Amino acid sequence: MRVTPVLFGGGMATTADELRLEPAAGASWALRAAIRFWFSVVLLGQLFFVAHIVSFYGRTSLAGDFNRWNKVLQVGFIPGDHLGNRMLGLHLAMAALITFAGLLQLTPQIRTHFPAFHRWVGRSYMVFAVLASTSALYLSVIRGGVVGDSFQHAATDLDAILILIFAALALRFALARNFAVHRRWATRLFLAVSGVWFFRVGLFFWIFINRGPVGFDPDKFVGPALTAVGFMSYLLPLAVFELYWRAQHRGGAAARYTVAATLVVLTLGMAVGVFAHAMFMVVSGAAF
Ligand code: HEM
Numbered sequence: 485m486r487v488t489p490v491l492f493g494g495g496m497a498t499t500a501d502e503l504r505l506e507p508a509a510g511a512s513w514a515l516r517a518a519i520r521f522w523f524s525v526v527l528l529g530q531l532f533f534v535a536h537i538v539s540f541y542g543r544t545s546l547a548g549d550f551n552r553w554n555k556v557l558q559v560g561f562i563p564g565d566h567l568g569n570r571m572l573g574l575h576l577a578m579a580a581l582i583t584f585a586g587l588l589q590l591t592p593q594i595r596t597h598f599p600a601f602h603r604w605v606g607r608s609y610m611v612f613a614v615l616a617s618t619s620a621l622y623l624s625v626i627r628g629g630v631v632g633d634s635f636q637h638a639a640t641d642l643d644a645i646l647i648l649i650f651a652a653l654a655l656r657f658a659l660a661r662n663f664a665v666h667r668r669w670a671t672r673l674f675l676a677v678s679g680v681w682f683f684r685v686g687l688f689f690w691i692f693i694n695r696g697p698v699g700f701d702p703d704k705f706v707g708p709a710l711t712a713v714g715f716m717s718y719l720l721p722l723a724v725f726e727l728y729w730r731a732q733h734r735g736g737a738a739a740r741y742t743v744a745a746t747l748v749v750l751t752l753g754m755a756v757g758v759f760a761h762a763m764f765m766v767v768s769g770a771a772f
Contacts, residue, residue: 512740514741514744518743518748522751525758527587527591528758529685529754530586530678530681533583533681534583537583539771540556540770540771541553556770557572558631559623571619578615579680582677583678583681586609586677588602606670617645617647617651621644624637624640632710633706635711636711639715640679640683643717647677650676651673654666654669654670672722672725675718675721675722675725676718682717682718683713684761687761688764689754690709692756692757724750
């Protein structure tokens with residue numbers, strides 16, 4: 485019997501006999517359980533995010549009612565700015581596609597039972613990543629006028645640049661057929677792409693635990709709390725992934741239990757953020 489002890493970054497399949505002999509089997513189980521818990525919350529939260537993008541932007545686009553975008557966006561649809569509006573439309577389409585494709589890629593059953601489909605979604609994911617981040621950089625740097633100060637812009641622009649770098653590295657190692665290293669870069673790519681979603685979740689977690697906006701001005705949408713959440717939205721998940729990978733591949737029982745416990749605590753916080761964000765979107769009428 486073979487079991488796969490990891491959700492992503494795999495390649496460490498081991499036998500039940502090996503597990504029985506291994507003293508850290510309980511710790512490996514804890515790490516697997518923690519990552520499954522993490523993925524369940526990401527799945528729920530990101531499905532809601534995709535539903536919001538498709539339902540709100542899709543429905544208004546089909547109706548030709550682009551002015552409704554401006555109730556949600558800071559810059560949004562500008563009559564006459566054909567290139568800018570097309571870039572925004574491209575960005576929103578890629579946002580929905582890439583978020584959904586990322587969830588498909590991380591679902592273990594799809595990877596196991598439909599490998600050819602998994603490979604095609606993976607290739608498409610790279611294309612979506614390049615289009616989502618280049619359109620994002622156009623909107624942020626060239627079109628401009630986006631909400632926030634230069635620190636927050638630096639945080640999101642750096643995320644766009646990391647997405648491009650990680651996509652290039654994931655592709656490079658896939659072409660070199662070095663799939664172990666490819667999977668690590670692909671996971672980093674997923675986490676950088678999810679940065680925008682982590683930002684929303686992190687922000688609403690912050691507002692929820694402080695019972696209101698603390699450390700930033702909610703009208704101007706500037707302040708140190710927003711800058712901190714902006715950078716942490718992808719640097720923290722990337723750092724935790726490095727710890728997870730080391731614990732899973734090289735760590736002993738203590739390292740695995742520590743990372744599993746850290747993941748559970750962070751996932752509980754993430755669940756609070758997902759709930760608070762969803763409630764806000766539904767109650768404010770911005771969700772769908
Ligand atoms: C690749 C993952 C990304 C996803 C899934 C994504 C998703 C979205 C969504 C859903 C919106 C519409 C706003 C809303 O309904 O809440 C949006 C707008 C926007 N995004 Fe992204 N985004 C991504 C990456 C980025 C990055 C890295 C940047 C920074 C350079 C960025 C810059 C923008 C800008 C400037 C807007 C328009 C804001 C406005 O007009 O006020 N996006 N994005």
